[in-house]
Amino acid sequence: MPPPGVCLNIVEARHKQDGQGSISNPSFLFGQDYLQLKEFCITKRVKFIDNMFPPDMRSIGQGLLSPSHLAHVVWLRPAKIVQNPSFVVREFSRFDFCQGILGNCWFLASIGALTFHDKILMQVVPVKQGFEENYCGLFHFRFWRFGKWVDVVIDDKLPTINGRPIFVQSKKQNEFWPSLLEKAYAKVCGSYADMNAGTLAEAMVDFTGGVHMCIQLSNPPSDLWESMSRAGRFGALMGCSTPKGESPSLSLCPNGLVQGHAYTVTGVIQVMSRGKPVKIVRLWNPWGKGEWNGDWSDQSSIWKTVSPQDREKCLSVAEDGEFWMTLEDLCEFYTELDLCGLNPDFLDEDSSGLWRSSIAEGRWVAGTTAGGCMNNRETFWTNPQFRIKVWKEISTRTAAKNMLVSLMQKPDKRNRRLVQNFHIGFTVFEVKEKDQPHKGKFPASFFSAQKPAAQTKTFINAREVMEFLTLMPGEYVIVPSTFNPNETSSFILTINCRTETLC
Structure with missing residues (x-):
């Protein structure tokens, strides 16, 4: 019998923690077992080629590239792109990558949030895989998909033009975890083209299997700041979106923000300015460049009104897509705030x-x-x-x-x-x-x-x-x-x- 109060025909999620489809015992997408495939490739001394997501036009999908561009696409393994490929260089960071030609800012902004939380990141990106010992061109990642965790295997052949990956771009040319993670999610979606356009909530939930809450910034709750601060303390992923413009394509506003674009919330802090407390929020653009140019932006003179300690702690003038703005400006220029945690504790x-x-x-x-x-x-x-x-x-x-x-x-x-x-x-x-x-x-x-x-x-x-x-x-x-x-x-x-x- 279920415990008292449990919904009729509803089971408690914790009862399924170790069953098939749990994070500790994920299902295999298309029945592909990473360990079995790796053992086979090592034994046979072959590099893995994924027939379920083949390195050809079918995996790129329809309507994403023009015929002239498709004609120049070559699928290459990382060792054919650079001399000494690495899965990750030093540590995972939002500054490792920037968005390519694929319209998946919602996915990459969610990855930006993911890099702040090692526990969640390790669930999605299993450790102990790379280009060194027992390398066989095979990698795997894990996503929560509609009630269960699935383990997704891929080969490491990436679509390139002129020797460079055409989708997510790594800022360190020899680092490939962003490109491989993107490829794994493209496989889940059906193709790279199937990742065009989406919501932060979708990717955040698929990274955590957790609890998601969306706040409408056009009519924010009175405790918005408390909710964001609490989400930060409890390690929830945070991101927000700008309103769509009249044009179907992304356009840059005079204030430096991109219309219809997803951003990662990377910091929430209160500082003293001119003797008054000011609530400011740090945001990151997955393009890896392009920043807000209003109050509290990198070049704003308002930074001269805060203490040297706060200025040293917060301000960075690098062209890296990251910037600060007030909570009031966040509500004025963004439409939605998404919060997503492993459990409801941040609520x-x-x-x-x-x-x-x-x-x-x-x-x-x-x-x-x-x-x-x-x-x-x-x-x-x-x-x-x-x-x-x-x-x-x-x-x-x-x-x-x-x-x-x-x-x-x-x-x-x-x-x-x-x-x-x-x-x-x-x-x-x-x-x-x-x-x-x-x-x-x-x-x-x-x-x-x-x-x-x-x-x-x-x-x-x-x-x-x-x-x-x-x-x-x-x-x-x-x-x-x-x-x-x-x-x-x-x-x-x-x-x-x-x-x-x-x-």
Whole structure:
């Protein structure tokens, strides 16, 4: 029997920590076992060639390169590019690389955040692989993909033109971990072209398998600074995005920011300027260049108003894509802030170890379990339903939020660009004792007579939607749904609940 309060048909995530698909026991993408493949290559004295992601045009994908450029692409192993290739030189750093011709700033900005957290980085990038002993042209990386960790093997043949990699660029010509990590994720997505355009949240969750929260900076919460500071202390990944411009292509604004672009949050600090505290945020552009030129930028005279110690600690005038700005400017010029941690501890002050995660997988099937949103009164009740109990009222010390609910669509296509995301959301209803059904689902009459206790603010066309909720003691039913009825898709419902509420 599940422990009291666990959602009906939902298992606690910690029960699956060591099972197939856990970080310690990942699944093999396409059944390719890294250790077996490496032993075979060493025994046979051959270098690995990955037939599941072959070094040819199929892996580059459609529409990314012009025919004239494709004609000049040559796939080379690192030893054919430089004389003494290294997997990593000294240590992993955001300054190791810059974005190539591929529109995957969302992925590279997430890697920039990843380099601050060795524990998470080592999960994604296994150690003890390189170009030295037992090298056989084989590498592997790990990503969390829709409920499970997968180990992804690749060969080290990289697409080049004139002897240089055409996608992510390493600033040290003999360092190849960025190019190989990018190739592994391209394999997961289906091709390099399938990595064009995306969101920080997608890559951050795939790097951590953890808890993600998105904050709309156009209407920031009053505790935004506290949330960012706490996320930094708990080792959460942070990034933010600028609004899209009128042009479909990226354009540089007069203030130095790029429209429709992802940035890594690399620092959060308060300094004294002219006798007053100022909250400033450090950001990094994955282009490896191109910086904000307003207040607190590298050349700003405002730096003369802070102490020499703060100036020495914070200010760098290198053209490396990294810069500072105030929290107010962050909210004015960026649209979203994404926070993602291994666990929910960063969600609340003094809450380390006080959260529990539960997860369920489900599916909407046209004609049976895809009833659409509440606008469809006759069919809404046919959607999957999940029940939870909140046993104890949260204390006033812990603010108002006691539950983070996430709904993620699970694709059924290999190529990321072919995935059709529906507009999704979820609705939460309180269940009174008189409402208890004899068996099975709550009927249409239950939902017709009820007002939602909580719900997503809007149904959006995204891989994942989430809401940070307050639920008082009682029993509830959560109904995930697409906006329109009869849309077939799989989903993952994750509930992160404060243990003091015993939900």
